Amino acid sequence: MDGPDFVALQVRDLEAAAAFCEQLLGMRRAAFSPPHAVVFDTRPTPFALREPIPGVDLADVARPGLGVVMWFRTSDAHKLHDQLVAAGVKILTPMADSPFGPMFSFEGPEGYTLTAHGG
Incomplete structure (x- = not known):
């Protein structure tokens, strides 16, 4: 693969x-x-x-994707962080340095944990 x-x-x-x-x-x-x-x-x-x-019932799941880690590249993680905070989105891990640039995690649609990095 x-x-x-x-x-x-x-x-x-x-x-x-x-x-x-x-x-x-x-x-x-x-x-x-x-x-x-x-x-x-x-x-x-x-x-x-x-x-x-078919066969998947998310009604019985509190948080879809529990255990899945998804990272998304952005041109400016700090700017995106500030926009999400202003919109009331729950930040799960604070802004930090990483090998891929500044990064933070937030609660995405339906409770998925998403991480943004870059910039």
């Missing part, structure tokens, strides 16, 4: 999660998304939010 080629998170409320990514994280929808998902124009790896796959 060469590595991840596409990443998708399953969510209960697709439109609310997509709005979070668009309005607070600045992601843009790709030109095409299937009816059960919202695909974003992220590079190098496409990222999507999708309705749960």
Whole structure:
């Protein structure tokens, strides 16, 4: 294998999660998304939010993705941090230096833990 080629998170409320990514994280929808998902124009790896796959019931899950670690590159982690704080997004780990530049973690759609780094 060469590595991840596409990443998708399953969510209960697709439109609310997509709005979070668009309005607070600045992601843009790709030109095409299937009816059960919202695909974003992220590079190098496409990222999507999708309705749960058949057989998955997120109603019984307090926090989807518990144990999953997802890092997203940004041009300015400090600026994104300040924007998320101003919007009332829960910061899970404070800004810190890392081998990949400044980084912090925050609570994303439906409780997923997301880490932003760079800048």
